[in-house]
Amino acid sequence: MRKIGSWVMVGLLVLGLLAGCSSKSALEPSDKEQGKDQSMTIGLSISTLNNPFFVTLREGAEKAAKxxxxxxIVTDAQNDTAQQANDVEDLIQKKVDILLINPTDSKAVAAAIESANQADIPVITVDREAEKGKVRSHIASDNVEGGKMAGDLILNKIDGKGKIVELEGIPGTSAARDRGKGFHKAVDNKGGVEVVASQPANFDRAKGLSVMENILQSKKDIQAVFAHNDEMALGALQAIQSAKKDILVVGFDATDDAVKAVEKGNLAATIAQRPVEIGQKAVQIAVKVGKGESVKKFYPVKLEMVTKD
Incomplete structure (x- = not known):
């Protein structure tokens, strides 16, 4: 009987161990489920996907996320500040872990960022800064330096003499402000140079065309044009070619269409801002923030001049 009792005790002990293992697997998620629970969701609010620059930026972000x-999750504000506010609110409701925001307007986006702050969702701005709200980091090129590069190139090409037109981006955006600031840093107070027109064309090709057409009718003997982005530069170039004028045009962003125009000798130059790298870097920094790692306030992405040479 003792022998049988011993075997019964061993059997009960084994059953107890098996039961313990079984209850643990029932209560705790599998490795696969744990990985799923720990996955990170990043929201990316883009100002507009009608601009090739931001399409490329999105592609960079998608690659890094993968x-x-x-x-x-990517949303398109279509250059509408109200739409961007709605998009950000929707991303907050979806409980994203991190928010990447490319502002349509640096001032107007503040309310959306503050909503994310209240929801304890970290915010990172991309390409354009925000004037208010708590932002963990900013990823962009040095737009002031880029504008100065464009201005210096124009001065060199026209031998420091002549009339220049500036096509500005969307008023209120940090990109338009900073590129203009850098440009004027280069050309202002230069005795032989005059900026005869500085008008917004909203980073849009069709708007760049119409604004340049009007300027060509009212201003004579123009030597050069600096556009705050390539879309406006290409629109201005179309107006200049239709008017059969020979005017130097410099853009900003190095989109595919602009680089092709440079290669053909139609566009004098464009400032390469590397949107793929900006998108990739934004997601990489978002992942760091999501993991609780410390990040810098600003991550600059290198600029370079693209010319036919």
Missing amino acids: EAGAKL
Whole structure:
């Protein structure tokens, strides 16, 4: 009987161990489920996907998100500040872990950022800064330096003499402000140079065309044009070619269409801002923030001049 009792005790002990293992697996998620629970969701609010620059930026962000195993939700504000506010609110309701925002307007976006702050969702700005709200980091090129590069090139090409037109981006955006600031830093107070017109064309090709047509009718003997982005530069170039004028045009962003125009000798130059790298870097920094790692306030992305040479 003792022998049988011993075997019964061993059997009960084994059953107890099996029961313990079984209850643990029932209570705790599998490795696969744990990975799923720990995945990160990143929201990316883009000012407009009608601009090739931001399409390329999105592609860079998508590539980085895939590499990191993160989920990326992208929204298109279509250059509408109210739409962007709605988009950000929707991303907050979806409980994204991090918000990447490319502002349509640096001032107007503040309310959306503050809503994210209240929801304890970290915010990172991309390409354009925000005037208010708590932002963990900013990823962009040095737009002031880029504007100065464009201005210096124009001065060199026209031998420091002549009339220049400036096509400005969307009023209120940090990109338009900073590119203009850098440009004027280069050309202002230069005795032989005069900026005869500085008009917004809203980073849009069709608007760049119409604004340049009007300027050509009212201003004579123009030597050069600096556009705050390539879309406006290409629109201005179309107006100049239709008017059969020979005017130097410099853009900003190095989009595919602009680089082709440079290669053909139609566009004098464009400042390469590397949107793929900006998108990738934004997601990489978002992942760091999501993991609780410390990040810098600003991550600059290198600029370069693209010319036919």
